[in-house]
Amino acid sequence: MPGTAFFWRDPALPHVESRRACHSRACYKPHSHPTFSIGAVDAGGSIFTGSKDGKVALGNGSLVLVPAGCVHACNPLPDAVWSYQMLHLDAQWLQAHAPALDDDTATVLHCPRLYAQFCAMHALLFSTASAGEKNAALLAFLADCAGARADLLPSERKPLPLQLAPVLATLQARPSASLRQLAQAAGLSPYQLIRAFRAATGMTPHAYQLNMHVNRARSRLQTGAALAQLAHELGFADQSHLQRVFKAHAGITPGRYRDRGS
Numbered sequence: 001m002p003g004t005a006f007f008w009r010d011p012a013l014p015h016v017e018s019r020r021a022c023h024s025r026a027c028y029k030p031h032s033h034p035t036f037s038i039g040a041v042d043a044g045g046s047i048f049t050g051s052k053d054g055k056v057a058l059g060n061g062s063l064v065l066v067p068a069g070c071v072h073a074c075n076p077l078p079d080a081v082w083s084y085q086m087l088h089l090d091a092q093w094l095q096a097h098a099p100a101l102d103d104d105t106a107t108v109l110h111c112p113r114l115y116a117q118f119c120a121m122h123a124l125l126f127s128t129a130s131a132g133e134k135n136a137a138l139l140a141f142l143a144d145c146a147g148a149r150a151d152l153l154p155s156e157r158k159p160l161p162l163q164l165a166p167v168l169a170t171l172q173a174r175p176s177a178s179l180r181q182l183a184q185a186a187g188l189s190p191y192q193l194i195r196a197f198r199a200a201t202g203m204t205p206h207a208y209q210l211n212m213h214v215n216r217a218r219s220r221l222q223t224g225a226a227l228a229q230l231a232h233e234l235g236f237a238d239q240s241h242l243q244r245v246f247k248a249h250a251g252i253t254p255g256r257y258r259d260r261g262s
Contacts, residue, residue: 005252009222012131014137015093018122018220019086026251027075031211035088035102037066038145041076041117044082050073050202061115065107067147068094070200073104085102085122099140100146107209114148117141131208163187164200171205175212176235179205214249217242222259230254 008018019033022042030049043060048056049066051081058064058074066072068091076082095102121137166185170177182205183193197205213234220230231242246254 001075008256010131013135015090016089018125020147021251022083023081024083025076025081028073028251029213029248030071030207031249032069032071033088034091034215035092036068036091039064039066040115041086041140042083042085044072044080044252045077046082046109047077051108056086056108061112063109063111063115063118065101065109067104067106070104070106087122095203098142101142109148111148114144116237117144118225161196161200164197167193167197171212175209207221210245211249213228214246217246218257219255221254224258227254
């Protein structure tokens with residue numbers, strides 16, 4: 001049975017986006033989101049990387065809380081399929097409405113009650129209920145999420161080395177800057193920059209750039225952007241290049257992502 005994916009977005013609730021994937025074999029490169037993400041495993045098994053515990057096995061009913069900017073990946077077991085649900089929340093909205101969840105380390109929860117509540121809330125998002133009802137259910141779930149992990153020790157935030165601050169500033173100003181330009185900004189050789197950047201962020205500079213492009217593509221696709229124009233805007237060689245990179249990060253082609261969210 002081929003895998004299927006369903007997206008939900010509502011202009012009345014711009015701070016949340018939802019996804020369901022059934023019988024999926026999609027594998028993801030290590031990546032990050034500008035959003036706070038919550039995933040739930042409905043069937044099958046997978047391996048999650050990105051928490052302080054290293055690789056963590058997930059099964060039916062597992063929940064994963066992934067902070068904005070946290071490099072992670074979650075892939076099915078070899079030669080197997082899995083089904084899951086994914087929720088993405090605007091990071092600033094989360095900080096204002098559920099600050100207890102605003103952390104920098106991914107958390108895995110195995111709580112049947114919380115999983116059942118997540119499923120009910122997620123189903124409500126896909127229903128014809130009012131925006132007010134959906135938002136109330138979301139806030140209630142987040143409050144219970146915070147309670148479920150309240151006994152976990154807070155993580156120690158690791159500030160980015162000051163030497164790399166000019167690199168991130170360059171990437172924000174020029175997302176397609178070359179490795180040599182980034183190395184010059186940091187006063188390092190390209191090889192030194194790759195090692196230092198990977199140690200600090202979990203990605204090489206090139207992987208970080210691709211991840212930035214994919215996250216920008218997500219935002220533009222939600223407005224119905226044309227793929228050829230988007231590929232040009234983001235500095236991809238062509239539309240096919242955009243499609244390959246986007247699918248490797250999101251598990252779905254940009255065209256399907258755009259059309260299924262409409």
